[in-house]
Each structure stands twice: as C-alpha cells, then as structure tokens.
Amino acid sequence: MKIKKGLDVEDEYEDDTVYKDSGSLYLSSNTEGYSLLFITENTFFCNKSHLPMIEGEWYFHTIFLYSQGAGDGYDQYKGELPHGLSFDLTRSEIHAILGEDIVFSRSDKKGIVVAEGWDYDYFSIYITYNLNTLAPKVIQIDTYSASFPPKKEGIKVSLPEALC
DSSP: OOOOOOOOTOOBBBBSSSSEEETTTEEETTTTTTTEEEHHHHHHHHHHHOOOTTOOOEEEEEEEOTTTSTTEEEEEEEOGGGOOOOOTTOOOHHHHOSSSSSSSEOOTSSSOOEEEEEOSSSSSEEEOOOTTSSEEEEEEEEEEEESSSSSOOOOOOOOOOOOO
C-alpha cells in the first residue's frame, strides 16, 4: 500500500484502505495483512478524543499485524515480526521470548487467556490469541508505553500546556 502524498484526512474515506472516525485514522491493507492507526494530537497526548479532529496534528500510534483467518478480510502479514515472534508460536513460546512481565491480560469466560500485553520503554506489544489454536491472531504494537509519558526515571517529556 502506498500512502499518497498530500492525503487530506479531513475528507471522508470508507473503503478497504482508509477509515476515519473521531480522533483516529486507519490506513489498512487487507492483502498485506496490516492496519496503521494514526490519532490526533489531542487524543495522543491528552486522551481528549472528544475534541474536534481538526485540532492538532496526526500522530502514528499503532500497527496491527494479522495472521491468516484473523477476520475482517485480512490476509496474513508476511513481513518480519518484532522480537522474532511468529504467528506459529504457542503462548509459552511467546512468554519465553517476551518474558513473564505481563502488564495486560484478558481471559474469556472459561478462563482461557485471549489477549496479553508487554510494556517496553517506548512501545507496547499486545497479542490477541486464536481461540482454536491459541497461536497469535493479531500482534499489535503501540508507540510509547501503555501510559504516556513514559514513567521511567530520567525520561522527561514536556507537552504544550495548550494541549492539555
């Protein structure tokens, strides 16, 4: 998928490649198995998605990488996955790679883990599992950690007061 120079995100798009709603813009390729999420400055820095979309710049926030059969008509992403991950790994193999320091976990009614997340200094990785195979269905990479600004000591981020 190529992003056309000068894409006017204020126009209304709703097809297989571009979808926009309040405070967020998705650029997707079903055939290449990914979706990119951009959010407005207000949403990114201050969690103020209720403000008009025209206020603030757009920031890249998340990439979703899909396995075959993940749904929504996506083919499997065939590029390199982060940290040596693969759509064929088991949950225990993923834990061996990403560690046991899980910051997010969601289970279904039967107690089966359906999603987990790991925080790093400047990004987070979330994995949604296929309930039949328990292999990764969607690998989601968010910019920055789940809490922005990062809570690590020594990292200072100043935001314009007008934003918040």
